[in-house]
Amino acid sequence: MNKGDFRIWLLVLIITVLIIGIIAVTVGPAGIALPDLWKVITGAEDANNLFAVILFRIRLPRIILSFLVGSALATGGVLMQGLIRNPMADPYIVGTSAGAGLGATIAMILNLNLNFLGLSTVPLFAFIGALVTVFMVYKVSQHNGRIPVVHFLLAGMAVGFLLSALTSLLMVLGVKDYYKVVYWMMGSMAQGSWSEVKIIWPYLLIGLSTAIYLAKDLNLILLGEETAHNLGVNVERTKRISLITTALLTASAVSVSGVIGFVGLIIPHIVRLLIGPDHRKLVISASIFGGGFLMLSDTIARIAAAPLEIPVGVITALFGGPFFLYQLRTSRKI
Amino acid sequence: MDRMLLCKDISFGYGSELLLKGINLTIPRGDFVGIIGPNGSGKSTLLKLITGVLIPQNGEICLNNQLISKISIKAMARQMAVVPQSTETIYNFSAYEVVAMGRYPHQGRWNKEGITDREIIQKVMEQTGTWQFRERGIQELSGGERQRVVIARALAQEPELILLDEPTSNLDINYQIEIFDLLQELNSQGVTIVAVLHDLNLASQYCEHLAMLHQGKIYQYGTPDEVITVQNIQKVYNTAVVISYKYSGRPYVSLLSQRRLPELRGDLPKIHLICGGGSGQEIISWLLEEGYHISGGVLNQGDSDWQVLVQNNRPVVEERPFSAISDATYAELLQMMDRSDQIIVADLPFGQGNLPNLEAALEMCLRGKTVYLIEKTRIEDRDFTHGRAVEIYRQLTAAGAEVATNFDELTNFLRDGGSKDNETAFRKRFSSGI
Numbered sequence: 001m002n003k004g005d006f007r008i009w010l011l012v013l014i015i016t017v018l019i020i021g022i023i024a025v026t027v028g029p030a031g032i033a034l035p036d037l038w039k040v041i042t043g044a045e046d047a048n049n050l051f052a053v054i055l056f057r058i059r060l061p062r063i064i065l066s067f068l069v070g071s072a073l074a075t076g077g078v079l080m081q082g083l084i085r086n087p088m089a090d091p092y093i094v095g096t097s098a099g100a101g102l103g104a105t106i107a108m109i110l111n112l113n114l115n116f117l118g119l120s121t122v123p124l125f126a127f128i129g130a131l132v133t134v135f136m137v138y139k140v141s142q143h144n145g146r147i148p149v150v151h152f153l154l155a156g157m158a159v160g161f162l163l164s165a166l167t168s169l170l171m172v173l174g175v176k177d178y179y180k181v182v183y184w185m186m187g188s189m190a191q192g193s194w195s196e197v198k199i200i201w202p203y204l205l206i207g208l209s210t211a212i213y214l215a216k217d218l219n220l221i222l223l224g225e226e227t228a229h230n231l232g233v234n235v236e237r238t239k240r241i242s243l244i245t246t247a248l249l250t251a252s253a254v255s256v257s258g259v260i261g262f263v264g265l266i267i268p269h270i271v272r273l274l275i276g277p278d279h280r281k282l283v284i285s286a287s288i289f290g291g292g293f294l295m296l297s298d299t300i301a302r303i304a305a306a307p308l309e310i311p312v313g314v315i316t317a318l319f320g321g322p323f324f325l326y327q328l329r330t331s332r333k334i
Numbered sequence: 335m336d337r338m339l340l341c342k343d344i345s346f347g348y349g350s351e352l353l354l355k356g357i358n359l360t361i362p363r364g365d366f367v368g369i370i371g372p373n374g375s376g377k378s379t380l381l382k383l384i385t386g387v388l389i390p391q392n393g394e395i396c397l398n399n400q401l402i403s404k405i406s407i408k409a410m411a412r413q414m415a416v417v418p419q420s421t422e423t424i425y426n427f428s429a430y431e432v433v434a435m436g437r438y439p440h441q442g443r444w445n446k447e448g449i450t451d452r453e454i455i456q457k458v459m460e461q462t463g464t465w466q467f468r469e470r471g472i473q474e475l476s477g478g479e480r481q482r483v484v485i486a487r488a489l490a491q492e493p494e495l496i497l498l499d500e501p502t503s504n505l506d507i508n509y510q511i512e513i514f515d516l517l518q519e520l521n522s523q524g525v526t527i528v529a530v531l532h533d534l535n536l537a538s539q540y541c542e543h544l545a546m547l548h549q550g551k552i553y554q555y556g557t558p559d560e561v562i563t564v565q566n567i568q569k570v571y572n573t574a575v576v577i578s579y580k581y582s583g584r585p586y587v588s589l590l591s592q593r594r595l596p597e598l599r600g601d602l603p604k605i606h607l608i609c610g611g612g613s614g615q616e617i618i619s620w621l622l623e624e625g626y627h628i629s630g631g632v633l634n635q636g637d638s639d640w641q642v643l644v645q646n647n648r649p650v651v652e653e654r655p656f657s658a659i660s661d662a663t664y665a666e667l668l669q670m671m672d673r674s675d676q677i678i679v680a681d682l683p684f685g686q687g688n689l690p691n692l693e694a695a696l697e698m699c700l701r702g703k704t705v706y707l708i709e710k711t712r713i714e715d716r717d718f719t720h721g722r723a724v725e726i727y728r729q730l731t732a733a734g735a736e737v738a739t740n741f742d743e744l745t746n747f748l749r750d751g752g753s754k755d756n757e758t759a760f761r762k763r764f765s766s767g768i
Binding site for chain 1: 418
């Protein structure tokens with residue numbers, strides 16, 4: 001894809017995401033028609049106050065949050081897949097989901113009522129759990145000052161299994177209503193409010209900038225770590241920065257929305273099939289695509305069986321899966 | 335001396351076992367050096383130490399008189415490029431994108447490819463013959479094309495030194511030559527080249543100097559003539575070889591078959607065989623089995639009959655591939671024929687290039703040596719010299735050369751004119767079913 005094509009593609013992508021956003025705002029149990037929406041936005045005198053509350057307090061933060069979470073997960077996925085040079089890598093592979101799950105479970109058992117930087121207990125514990133786990137995995141896999149990718153993958157999986165087992169044990173022993181934990185693990189945007197948005201956006205901003213900053217290095221690492229070294233990339237430094245960035249991105253995402261699968265694995269893939277493997281284009285495209293995708297998924301989760309909410313992870317898998325399979329069949333570029 | 339690369343007393347190993355023990359190597363600017371040695375001798379490890387992928391436990395490595403540990407990775411990539419052994423990639427970048435990555439060490443983090451970059455990329459892609467498929471994905475290319483793209487990427491780094499790790503081990507022979515010719519051309523433009531090589535003949539033909547590694551040490555360093563010797567290869571590879579020098583003037587290694595042959599029998603006449611293109615296969619095997627002292631020629635190197643004789647360590651008068659017999663070789667042929675008692679001329683076609691063989695046979699016949707002519711196909715049908723060969727043939731038969739129209743007739747002749755013990759030889763031949 002050349003430069004001109006890429007600009008058009010990016011523009012189309014942004015417009016599509018904006019349109020999805022507008023649709024998402026209007027649909028829901030309390031339908032808001034476009035003229036009403038316009039009145040609320042412009043602050044017209046005859047605007048419906050109830051609509052304004054629904055819009056600004058409930059829907060808008062949730063929609064923005066779903067975009068940010070999707071964006072963070074997709075960016076994390078791009079980093080991990082680039083770093084590990086394996087298209088099956090997923091940002092949770094660093095251990096974040098298991099760590100966050102354990103943290104959240106502990107929080108629910110202790111039933112504490114803490115508040116830190118606007119985070120209530122469960123997200124706070126999930127965030128801490130995720131970061132501690134990543135740090136553990138990182139330390140375990142360190143070997144002679146380097147992080148061999150295979151060690152890292154295996155350590156991530158092993159620690160993940162261990163923590164999941166602990167989580168299950170705690171659930172059985174300690175939680176009266178452990179459906180809460182199960183539901184949290186499936187991922188949901190239902191708790192989304194402005195405070196969650198405030199939590200995640202700085203991480204996304206930092207993560208995204210770092211990923212763009214590392215784009216060239218990641219391209220070279222795709223050719224193999226040794227080749228990248230021979231072409232002048234400081235491979236170990238790049239790996240370290242990417243791992244920390246992915247950890248922060250996924251920890252922040254997981255803490256506000258639980259474990260939403262599929263986005264981090266499949267979105268980078270789909271975008272790579274569409275525009276090729278160059279990270280200078282891939283990072284920004286995947287982050288917007290991932291955001292839009294989760295926004296759409298969450299909207300469907302909200303309205304498909306209203307007033308019941310379907311876990312958004314179910315939706316992402318249900319309609320991301322077939323799309324990905326279709327892509328896989330029609331394109332040979334992976 | 336302008337030193338490009340210096341390895342001073344370097345040792346490396348995993349745990350207590352050392353893979354490399356005290357390697358000293360100085361490579362001057364502009365040299366073309368091959369690192370050879372059997373599997374496990376430490377060739378690739380040495381290369382990884384030079385590139386800084388591995389760090390030696392002892393010793394120092396200097397690039398342009400600077401310790402490589404003191405050079406930034408990016409600055410090193412501006413001076414030294416590496417062509418790895420395997421060029422497989424998981425993600426499908428276009429050939430152009432892959433070559434463009436070679437510009438990385440020259441670019442700032444936010445720089446796009448500038449005009450200079452694009453000019454260099456086009457130049458190196460044209461030089462390597464990869465420009466025409468620049469838009470194609472790297473995974474869609476053949477092994478040879480992909481290897482040339484990787485070499486183009488190395489050239490895009492504008493390095494002073496190129497290191498290659500068995501660059502052609504996965505390639506067909508035509509690509510091997512193509513790539514080595516390209517390397518030679520680059521070398522003549524002043525680029526220093528260091529290549530780990532498996533193929534001794536490629537190493538001998540293209541490298542100015544060779545470092546032969548053996549058990550983690552440099553067994554011998556020098557010109558191909560000094561390094562590629564029967565003794566060194568016997569010691570390092572534990573293999574018997576023959577080495578000929580005529581091809582391109584560099585040592586050329588051929589393997590000796592391990593097959594055991596019967597003892598040479600002194601009571602049998604010495605035979606010189608004129609053959610070529612496989613016309614001598616049947617008769618050579620028989621003569622070898624019987625224990626005859628045989629010699630052959632003139633044969634072009636690489637000819638199938640040449641191969642059989644050389645593998646069995648029999649003397650051959652040889653000529654460069656696809657070349658006509660020169661005067662010097664002709665003189666050599668007469669000397670060798672002089673040392674034998676009988677001459678066999680196989681059933682081969684004659685052209686201007688090998689006609690001197692027939693002339694030599696006539697000369698020997700006139701001097702009184704026994705000459706046998708195998709004529710399964712009439713000489714008229716094998717003559718591509720406008721009658722010259724036929725004419726010499728007539729003179730040969732007039733001078734008393736025996737004509738055998740098939741293989742059995744020839745063995746009868748040999749038996750009659752050969753050993754007193756020919757009954758056994760005869761029976762042995764039939765019992766073994768040849």
